[in-house]
Amino acid sequence: MVDPSARAEQPECETPSDADLLPAELRSWMRLLAAAGAVEQQLRSRVKDAMGISHDEFLVLCLLADQPGSRLRMTQIAELLGRPKTRLTYQVACLQRAGLITRMSACGDRRGIEVALTEKARRLLGESSRPLADAVSEAIAQTACSQGYSQLHDFLPGVPDTERQAAHPQDPPR
Incomplete structure (x- = not known):
């Protein structure tokens, strides 16, 4: 009979370090x-409120705004955003x-479709982009602080290196 007061020896479990x-x-x-x-969570409702479009539609506008001539072929947009062409076709139709x-037809290729920003889109982006950019900075800063990811501060263009160093002195200066 086993003595109930005697403890069974437990083998020591070696667990790998999370690192x-x-x-x-x-x-x-x-x-x-x-x-x-x-960032996406922060922007979803703000984009809808500020611009009346979905976050995915906003990404299309931002991508176009960042291109020379504010225009791109549909295939390029799909590739750059990593979206299926069918989904992009719907978003473009909504926009x-x-x-x-x-x-419009792409120059020199009647099968290709090119999209471009309108003046209305330029005005809307001009009015809405600063508050949305601030929301991006806020989301990155919150994530970096809450998770202790000092490297994420590099995504914030307005934060000088001296502030980054003060917040995270263990990081080497850039």
Whole structure:
């Protein structure tokens, strides 16, 4: 009969350090995804309120605004945003109905479709972009602080290196 007061010896379990589970590249990728998710969450409702469009439609406008001539082919937009062409076609149709973009045949390729910003879109982006940019900075800063990811501060163009160093003195200066 087993003595109930006697404890069974438990083998010692060796657990790997959490730092050993993921290489630095994957850990950095996960931090970037967390920051992108936080930014997207912050922007979804703000974009809808400020501009009356979805977050995905906003991404199309931002991509166009950042291109020379504010125009791109549909295939390029799909590739740059990592979206299926069918989904992009729907978003572009919504933006066109709202008067924010125009669609035309691509120069030299009648099969290709090119989209461009309208003046209405330029005005709307001009009015809305500063508050939305501030929301992006806020989301990145909150994610960086809450998760202790000092590297995310590098995404904030308005934060001088001296402030980054004061917040995270262990980081080497850039």
